[in-house]
Amino acid sequence: MNGQDIWIFGYGSLVWQPGFKYAQQEIGRLQNYKRSFCMWSIHYRGTPKNKGLVLALDKVQGAVCEGLLFRVRAKNVDKVLAYLRKRELISEAYLEVIIDVELDSGEIVKAYTYIVNRQHEQYAGSLTIEDQAIIINSAKGSIGPNNEYLFNVTRCLRDLNIKDLELEDLSARTLLLSSKNI
Numbered sequence: 001m002n003g004q005d006i007w008i009f010g011y012g013s014l015v016w017q018p019g020f021k022y023a024q025q026e027i028g029r030l031q032n033y034k035r036s037f038c039m040w041s042i043h044y045r046g047t048p049k050n051k052g053l054v055l056a057l058d059k060v061q062g063a064v065c066e067g068l069l070f071r072v073r074a075k076n077v078d079k080v081l082a083y084l085r086k087r088e089l090i091s092e093a094y095l096e097v098i099i100d101v102e103l104d105s106g107e108i109v110k111a112y113t114y115i116v117n118r119q120h121e122q123y124a125g126s127l128t129i130e131d132q133a134i135i136i137n138s139a140k141g142s143i144g145p146n147n148e149y150l151f152n153v154t155r156c157l158r159d160l161n162i163k164d165l166e167l168e169d170l171s172a173r174t175l176l177l178s179s180k181n182i
Helices: 074-088 129-138 146-159 165-181
Strands: 006-010 024-041 052-072 094-103 108-116
Touching: 006 074, 006 094, 024 108, 024 165, 052 074, 052 094, 052 108, 052 129, 052 146, 074 094, 074 108, 129 146, 129 165, 146 165
Parallel strands: 006 108
Antiparallel strands: 006 052, 024 052, 024 094, 094 108
8 A cells, every 4th residue: 555545444543533644534334343441551541550441342243333534645654653552552452454335425445443452461342341341440541531532432322323322321321420529
């Protein structure tokens, strides 16, 4: 893809805070992956002693994940990929893949995205939604509270009219726990 524009698929923090220059953004759908709080955060939203949770794409046959696609101009590709690799590949918990994503127009584009490495020790795919809410409510990392991450992603998806009922449920449960801690 050298010398060409690329697409980046965002499903979590990239939706509300991409942190890079892009030429275009569109809603897109990724087949057979689910947005899920299935990765322990020991850096940004938790610590090794008080782990938080962050979103990752987990392979689930038949699932569909809606998110944002960002088109990056060819002249910015190297800089943007270097930035994303530093941000997303802080450990080997994410794998960078290029995958087919469908735009609202029906066009299929190849997009860079980050999926969970199920073999990594940071994989947390078996937690209940109640456990996720408790963890997210109590964790804090180098860039802020874990629940701030959850609430920002949920709000941005809602603003984009992207429906994620599981995320809405998790946000409601976490908000309820937060209000009890006040």
